[in-house]
Amino acid sequence: MSSKALAPPFSRLPPEIITLIAQQVKESIRFEPAPFDFRWTLPKPWVSTIHNCCLVSKLFYTHFRPHLYASICAETVEHNGHIRSGAYFLQKLYELLQREPHIGAWIKEFRVNIVDHTNILFLSSGTAREREQRQAAQHAKWAAQDKILADVLDKMPKLGEPLKASFHRLFSSRSLTHVDIRSVIFPPSLIFSAPSLVEANLWYRAECSYRWKKMLQKMETEGGAKQPDLELLPSLKSFASDDPYTLVPDTCITRWPGAFKTLRYLRLYSSVDSLKAIQKFIDSSGETLKEVQLVMGVNKYITHMKTLDLTPLKTLKHLNLSYHGIPVQIPETFTTSISSTLGSLHETASCFKSFDLAMTWLCWEDFGAPPPNPPPLNLAPLFRHIDDRLAFLADKERFPGMKPVEMKLGCVCHRSECRVHRGLLNMYSEVERCLPQLTEKGLVKLNVLGRK
Structure with a gap:
């Protein structure tokens, strides 16, 4: 008897039908895709699935492997x-x-x-x-x-x-x-x-x-x-x-800028020393970017800080800027850079929907013994610049779907006795004075990390 006669009826189905069956199994809500996973073998949540059938049946493996893996x-x-x-x-x-x-x-x-x-x-x-x-x-x-x-x-x-x-x-x-x-x-x-x-x-x-x-x-x-x-x-x-x-990002955008011409989502964790490399992404993909998240560490010895030009972001909907490790004595160059960066947002399109700004201060550099209590934090000059630069977002005709600007503030330690932490908590009562234009229009939402 020939091997073809011994083959089960399933194997004699046209390849198109087998493909449709495999796709239907893959799209089933009970099916969990099984990757080629080289980790230690762990108990699977499924007991009798097509995946297990592929492990014991050459026939199933031959027909279903392109669809299941x-x-x-x-x-x-x-x-x-x-x-x-x-x-x-x-x-x-x-x-x-x-x-x-x-x-x-x-x-x-x-x-x-x-x-x-x-x-x-x-x-x-x-x-x-x-x-x-x-x-x-x-x-x-x-x-x-x-x-x-x-x-x-x-x-x-x-x-x-x-x-x-x-x-x-x-x-x-x-x-x-x-x-x-x-x-x-x-x-x-x-x-x-x-x-x-x-x-x-x-x-x-x-x-x-x-x-x-x-x-x-x-x-x-x-x-x-x-x-x-x-x-x-x-x-x-x-x-x-x-x-x-x-x-790595700078190498990619420099050698293959054409690969980023249709970029819609950008998320970079870097430092303020690398703003020049970050700017390349904004310039190359500004016409298509919908969402940008930039998390940047600040050098405590910083004496000069470049500015990001966000003008090319014509289709931007969501922006998240995070600055971490800011010195307690806020450098003037940091305030100037933030002010110029936010000022360039004025040219964004009307599709702009949300903006999150996060900042943390370096009040404690290690997790050993607590350092001397840092000096009080003076946020008024920085916040006045932020308020002036973002006041244009109150234009309801230009930004009809704009959500309140969410500002997240924090320090490294979150200690109740830390002057920096206490100064940030005081911003809840000072927000109307430091951010008058945004507060008047209901366009600011303050969140201090570590608040009890």
């Missing part, structure tokens, strides 16, 4: 005292790409998170010196485990070239639309080789940022710069990064 997910986690390193993930990913040469036609999402979450509380306890020693030891351990991953395309002893080819085959696929990479650097030239990419999230850990900065510079000078320019660029809709040096 839509993402690659990897995360280093601790399990029974062991930590899966980045090298383990690379080995598994390489095996998958070798086993499934046509996987590029299925994968829509690539998510990698190489970080150990289990030691965060441990590292944050004790004195400052003890924490520094533990962090140094932990970082050395992490670097030893993941040094292969850190130089993923350059120093892979056995899998270097095959893995490099597999990665390029995966990222050059037209099905890949979302990339979320956390706590590890992939060369931007690899990420931006995905022609259909619409969302790129590149997140890093600040304590290792300097090491990654040097690593990326090496990748770009020794590897990326020698590669030809990408012929087919993606059209990103969303881009996010928390690179403290803004090196």
Whole structure:
């Protein structure tokens, strides 16, 4: 008897019918997509699903795998005292790409998170010196485990070239639309080789940022710069990064500005020293950006601060500006920069709907013994500038759907005896005096962090 006669009736259905069945299963509200997940095997919430059928039936796996597997997910986690390193993930990913040469036609999402979450509380306890020693030891351990991953395309002893080819085959696929990479650097030239990419999230850990900065510079000078320019660029809709040096975002916007021409959502965590790089995104994508979130750290020794020109944002609907680590003695250059930045909002279009402004002050630089109580905080000059610059938002004809400006204020410690914290709490009673125009029109909502 032939093998065709032994095959179940399901396998003799036309491919179009099988595809429709698979899509119907995928869209069912009871179905939870199963990514190619290289984490430790955990109990699944489902018991008898198509996913499990694919694990035990070659027939189901053959017909349903393109529809059920839509993402690659990897995360280093601790399990029974062991930590899966980045090298383990690379080995598994390489095996998958070798086993499934046509996987590029299925994968829509690539998510990698190489970080150990289990030691965060441990590292944050004790004195400052003890924490520094533990962090140094932990970082050395992490670097030893993941040094292969850190130089993923350059120093892979056995899998270097095959893995490099597999990665390029995966990222050059037209099905890949979302990339979320956390706590590890992939060369931007690899990420931006995905022609259909619409969302790129590149997140890093600040304590290792300097090491990654040097690593990326090496990748770009020794590897990326020698590669030809990408012929087919993606059209990103969303881009996010928390690179403290803004090196990765600056590299991306400088080398491939065409990829950001249709950008709608921008989220950058950086510092006020990187305003020049942030301005490139505003200039390049100002005609399409709908929502912008900028979180910027302020250098306590700052003597000069550039200004953001928000004039190009013609289609902006939502804006969130956050400044953190502001010195208690507010530098004049900071006040001037804020005033000029907010003043440039006057040219925004009538679609502007909401604006959030967050500011925190550096009243306590460490978590050791409490420092001497800082001097009182004088917010009146800064708030008068903010009030003058944002008064134009009261024009109901121009901004019919404008919501109240939400101002979030805070300090590092939130101690009840801290003069900075008490000064911020006093703003509830002083808001009408310091923000008269916004208060009169009901366009300000004050929120002090740590208020009981």
